[in-house]
Amino acid sequence: MPKQLPLTDLDACCSPLAREPLSEGQAVELSRLFKAMSDPVRLRLLSLIASHAGGEACVCDLTGAFDLTAPTISHHLKVLRESGLVTGERRGTWVYYRVHPEVLARLSAVLVPGEETVPA
């Protein structure tokens, strides 16, 4: 069974949530991504990976920023990978992580406030 989130619903997803109501399916897919980002350590990992030179980082670049054990960091990276927010590729000793920019871009687009919601 593939561990990666199937992006079927997200491929077509979504108009800004302030423009039209999300469907149930869209809400389920999006909620999984937001759940992956609902932990401060995972958010910082995501940010460290995305902002790293070249857009990718290995675990060796990440662990120093946290007062956490390697297995804990690995667990959070696994959640990020399974959500589809990041990909991991083993090269030699290390797994190199890279953010899925399309997924970030879709999340960003879905949260753009609608005109109706902007105060006059």
Add this chain to the structure above:
Amino acid sequence: MPKQLPLTDLDACCSPLAREPLSEGQAVELSRLFKAMSDPVRLRLLSLIASHAGGEACVCDLTGAFDLTAPTISHHLKVLRESGLVTGERRGTWVYYRVHPEVLARLSAVLVPGEETVPA
């Protein structure tokens, strides 16, 4: 104790997470907002409110979309309100909900993918 999320850290928050690493404080504040959005029912409620005519909706506009009891809907609305994503104002019989467009706009901005992460 105020139930509303103090937006102190969010007021200044944040550069796109792909541009520079989030601080611990920023990650904590953002993770609370993403946690509020990590449930499909809450995401649909948020979208229904934000996309409703005039940018606000009362519970009477929302319950019909769900096969859930009124207390369950109320619980989810409370979580959204406490997160700072929506405000609620009682007028007569009903509480009217409105999305905080500034908070949505900040979340959208923080997720914009950086140039480094966009494939060539």
